Structures are given as C-alpha cells and as structure tokens.
Amino acid sequence: MKQFLLACILFPLALTAQTSKPNIIYIMADDLGYGELGCYGQQKIKTPNIDRLSAEGMRFTQYYATTLCASTRCSFVTGMDGGHAQVRDNLEFGGFRDEEEFGQMPLAPNTMTIATELRKAGYATALIGKWGLGGPGTEGVPNKQGFDLFYGYLDQKQAHNYYPTHLWRNETREDLGQSWFSAHQVLKADSTNPVNYAGYSGKIYSPDTMTGEAVKYIRSHTRKPFFLYLAYTLPHLSLQVPDESLRQYENVFEETPYTGRKGYLPHIRPRSAYAAMISRLDMYVGMIMKTLQDAGLDKNTLVIFTSDNGATVPGTGGADTKFFESNGKLRGYKGSLYEGGIREPFIARWPGKIRAGRTNDKVCAVWDLFATFNAIAGNKTTAVTNGVSLFPEFYGLPTPQHEYLYWEVHDYENGIQAVRWNNWKAVRSQVHKNPDAPVELYDLGKDPGEQENVAAAHPDIIEKMKAFFNRRSRAAVKEWNF
Numbered sequence: 110m111k112q113f114l115l116a117c118i119l120f121p122l123a124l125t126a127q128t129s130k131p132n133i134i135y136i137m138a139d140d141l142g143y144g145e146l147g148c149y150g151q152q153k154i155k156t157p158n159i160d161r162l163s164a165e166g167m168r169f170t171q172y173y174a175t176t177l178c179a180s181t182r183c184s185f186v187t188g189m190d191g192g193h194a195q196v197r198d199n200l201e202f203g204g205f206r207d208e209e210e211f212g213q214m215p216l217a218p219n220t221m222t223i224a225t226e227l228r229k230a231g232y233a234t235a236l237i238g239k240w241g242l243g244g245p246g247t248e249g250v251p252n253k254q255g256f257d258l259f260y261g262y263l264d265q266k267q268a269h270n271y272y273p274t275h276l277w278r279n280e281t282r283e284d285l286g287q288s289w290f291s292a293h294q295v296l297k298a299d300s301t302n303p304v305n306y307a308g309y310s311g312k313i314y315s316p317d318t319m320t321g322e323a324v325k326y327i328r329s330h331t332r333k334p335f336f337l338y339l340a341y342t343l344p345h346l347s348l349q350v351p352d353e354s355l356r357q358y359e360n361v362f363e364e365t366p367y368t369g370r371k372g373y374l375p376h377i378r379p380r381s382a383y384a385a386m387i388s389r390l391d392m393y394v395g396m397i398m399k400t401l402q403d404a405g406l407d408k409n410t411l412v413i414f415t416s417d418n419g420a421t422v423p424g425t426g427g428a429d430t431k432f433f434e435s436n437g438k439l440r441g442y443k444g445s446l447y448e449g450g451i452r453e454p455f456i457a458r459w460p461g462k463i464r465a466g467r468t469n470d471k472v473c474a475v476w477d478l479f480a481t482f483n484a485i486a487g488n489k490t491t492a493v494t495n496g497v498s499l500f501p502e503f504y505g506l507p508t509p510q511h512e513y514l515y516w517e518v519h520d521y522e523n524g525i526q527a528v529r530w531n532n533w534k535a536v537r538s539q540v541h542k543n544p545d546a547p548v549e550l551y552d553l554g555k556d557p558g559e560q561e562n563v564a565a566a567h568p569d570i571i572e573k574m575k576a577f578f579n580r581r582s583r584a585a586v587k588e589w590n591f
Contacts, residue, residue, distance in 0.1 A: 130231065130334040131459070132410040133482055134327075134397065137185070137338070138390060139178065139239065139268075139345040141454065142420030142430065144437030145387055149454050153433055154384045155357070158395035159456065162414055166458030167467045167503065173474040173529075174418050176443060176450040176518050178265055179213050179241045181417040181475055182340070186222040186242070186254070188479025188494030191516040192581030195220070197589045198519045202244060205266050205291050207274055212244020212264040214586070216254055221492040223479050224255025227336045230488035233257055237323050238340030241265040245280070252279050260322045261340070262315070268342045269293065269373065271349040272311030276318065285318075287311040292347045292374055304368050306377040314351055316343055320393045324400045331404055336482065341393065344386040346426035347374040354385040354392075367427030379427035411459040411485060411503075415475075419443050419450040440559040446516050446527035446536055447559050463503045471502055472529065474514055513577050519589050526591075528577045533567075534559065535574035540591045548574055 143149060146156045148163035174181040175191050183189070183196035191197055196214050203211030216222070224234040235258040236251045243249015244264055251259035262268040263277050269292035275284050290309060323339055348367065358381035369375035376382045394414065401407045420435035421428050422442045430442065441447030455473075457463055477496035483489075484498040501508045513530040524541035527534065532554035539546045548571050550564040564571055584590050 129409065130486055132330075132334055132406060133227075133232075133336045133485060134401075134410060134412045135185075135336075135338050135478070135482075136394065136397070136412070136414045137182075137238075137340045138414070138416040139340070139342045140418060140421050140443055141344060141387065141390075141416035142435035142437070142442075143439055143449065143452050143454055145344075145420060145433065145435050146454050148456070150437055151433070153362075154387050156387065156391040158391045158398065159414060162394065162398070162412065162458050163456045165460070165465045166412075166456055167463050167469050169455040169457070169469045169471065169473065171470050171472045172415065172453055172455035173451045173472075173514060173516075174416065174453045175475070175516055176418045176446055176521075178239070178345075178417055180518070182239075182241050183216070184474075184476045185478055186216075186224065187220060188223070188476050188492060188496045190474065190476050190495040190514065191518070193495055194476075195585065196242060197517060197584055197586070199241075199265065200586060201266065203264070203266075205269075205293060207289055210245060210264045210267060212247065212249070213241050215243030215247040215249020218248040218253070220254060221490070222255045223482055224251070224336065224338075226255070226479075226483055226488055226490045226492060227486055228255055228257070229490075230483070230486040231334060232486060233330055233333050233335040234338075235259070235326050235335065236338045236340065237261055237319050237326070238338070239265060239268045239342050240340070241268075245277070245282070250280055256338075258326065261319055262342065266292075268315075268345065269347055271315050271342070271347065272309070272313065273315055276315060285311075285313045287313060293372055304366070304375050306366065306375055309347070309374045310349065314349075316341055316389065316393060317351075320396055323397060327397070327400045327406065328404055331406060334486075336486075339397070341390055343390040344383060344428075346372075346421060346428060348376040348379055348382040348386070348427050349374065350382050350385045350389055354389040355381055357388055358384050362432075369427075371424060371426065373426030376427055380429050380432060383428050383430075383433070408460045411457065411462070413455070413457050413478075415455045416453045419445070419453070438558050444518065444521040446518060446525045446538075448534070448553070448557065451516060451527075457499075457503060459503060464505065467505070469502060471499070471508065472511065472514065473497075473499055473502075474511075515577060515581065517581065517589075517591075524591060526578050526581075528574050529553070530570075530574065530577065533570055533574070535571070535577075537578065544591050550574070 436449035439449035441449035
C-alpha cells in the first residue's frame, strides 16, 4: 500500500518535470500470435527490431486482447471489456467489392474514446492503419471519434487485400490506381487451368504507405505531444508480401504451394510468405524507432507493441501456424477463448522511465490502456471503464488487481464465454444453444496450456465463475446476448 501511495505522489511530479507531455505510439499487429516473435520464443521467423524493443523495455507475459478484430479495437478505444463494450463481435455490412464497402458496426455518436480524451489533454491524435468500427459515411468513422487524422482502411474486409484500389484519408477516398480483385477469390484451378500465383499484387503495398504516413506524422509533430495509433494489418491473411521480403526466406522452408481453395488468395511459397509478412512488420517497427531517434523524440515517447488476437487457425488461407508454433504452447487460435486466442505479446518501451530488459507477469488486458494512456497524459477523464492504469507497472510499482477478466464471442462455437479470476480460467461454449452449458475450469498457474479440465474437483469455483458470467451487461445487438 505504501508503494502504491508513493506512486500516486511521484507520477504527477514525473509529468511536471518533463519539458512536455510524453508522446504515445501504440502499434497493434493483426492476427499475430503469442509465439510469433523472437522475444516470445519464435525460432523460425526473424524479428530483430521488435526483439530489441523488448530488450530495451518491458515484456508482459499475461496480457490479453479479445479474440476478434473489431471487438479488440472497440475495447481499446473505449476501455470496456467484452461484457460491456458496444462492439462484441465482427458485425459486417456490405461485401468485399468497392461498391459494397459499408464496414462494420459503427461506434455510437459522442462515444468517449481514447482519442477524444487525449485530445482534451492537448494531444494531436492520429490513427494510421485499420479501423473496423464504422464504415464510410457513418458516425463511427475515426474523425468523428476523436482522431484528427485517419489514413488507412475503414472496412476490415477491404484490409484482406494488401494491394487495394484505394485507402481513406480522413473521410476522403484516395485512389491508388490498382485493379480490384477479391482477397477471397474462389479458384477453380486444374491441370488445364493452373493457378496464376503471380497475379495478385500491385505496385502499392498498403503497409508501406501506412508506414510512410506514420513517419511523416512523427516528423511533423516535434513541438506538440501526439498519440499515434498505428494499426497494421500484418500478418492477417491474404498471403501477400513484396518480393524483397520474400527473398529473406528463400530455400529456408519446405514448401507446398497453396492453391487458394481454402479461402483467401493463393501463394506458391506460403510458409515463406507468412514469415516474410511478420519480418516486414518488424522492419516497419525499426523504421518508426529510427524516426523517433532522428527527430529527437525517443526519450519522451512511450512505444507499445501488441496484437489484436491470436494467430489464425492452421491451414486457413495457407497460413501454417502450426508449423511456426504461432501461439507457443497455448491452446486455441483466433476465434477461441482459450489462451491461444486471447493472450498476446505486449511490449512497452520508454527510455528513462521503463527499466530495460524487464519481464512483467501482471494480468492485464487491452481495456486497461484507456486508463493507462490518460494517466500518462495527466488527464482526469470522466469516462467509466473496466480498466486499471498500468502506468505504475512501468515504474516497477504495483497496480490494483482486476477482480476478474471477462470475454465473450458470438460468431464461434455457438457463443463462448470466458473468465479469468486469479489463476483460474473458466470457459463455457455453445451458450446460445444451451445457456446452462457445462463450464470448463483450468488452473493456469499449473496448466497454462489448458489441457486438464478440473471443473469436477472445484464446484465452488465453478459457481463463482458463473456469477462473473452473469455480470455482463445486455448488448445493443440482439444476437450478442445469451
């Protein structure tokens, strides 16, 4: 308790001692698994820049997102968990063609987002990358949710193609001069109609342009504190990567060409392409860090790197995530509420504030970042959230412990719920079909891979977990209720 009170006293002093408020860069990968970085045990994929970020900062081992793109993004920008957030699943509108670009369920007007709150604290705010919380013309677009600048994909479906016909700058569609093709094209290849593996690319690779925009943004904001939410689409499918990155893995893996018959686009060297996509993401992180150093902003900038959910299910779209042990020893993949679907890499670097080379086993979640960033900015927001600030953790001081963490997902396994309480983890699936479905129970302290269901031995804990399940609020979307 004395340490926590000391932290409360020191943090305002730490802020006032600086020449300006710290910049915040939040880098979110897309479908990057817990085990896909060298600093988290990856052996086959090269990630030297992110590994250096970890060596120079703090690596968290028990950080959680949600299990899908839109729900994690909503929890981040609003600070609400899966039982209270506006968006609790991927609710799609329209289709994949340009004329069908209607996006996902939009955030409500006047939502208190991390961007609206940091802007009140004097920050410039930018989102570069993938949004997924409101399509063109809706109240959910980033510029109506607190972001001064937006550049990237509004619609998650469009983001499945790395060579798009267009990207959005604020609410203006910018044409890139590339031909449209579906990232989910069903191929009917046979001996007389072979797959054209080279036919799905273009001149402009969207993550390149996003990184360029991010570099320009940093260089132009040396006098005013900024918050940059850099939401990369890598390594989400389709398997698409420029040749110079692919060459890094030439003749490294045994390969079986992926024909595209299981969704997404084909690739003649799928393992190499997947590894190269992650290594290219790592290259971008290195470019961002060099830009900060060149601009003299390195020591006054908190950089966080993480992912929105676990790696994709093995074989989907040609991604051999089993071969790469993409979620480490954790059970489950994207869409699951087992650890492999929701436990993510999380690295925080802030020279002079975060002691280098530290590992932190604090149980925390994406909805904690709303409170964390506001605390760092010295902003006393009135927003009600489910999170706690991790700011003290960066200084090696304790933070309040969550009573529990809660997740739900509706478009997988007929509805799933999960709770983490201390080291106990409860999972209940088929909930839409049976609201009283059996609850599985795992002791993560002894069994982080969730291999032994010990529910029968702990009926008292099962009842406690059911009570946590019932604390969820009713969702606005009918299908998101049990």
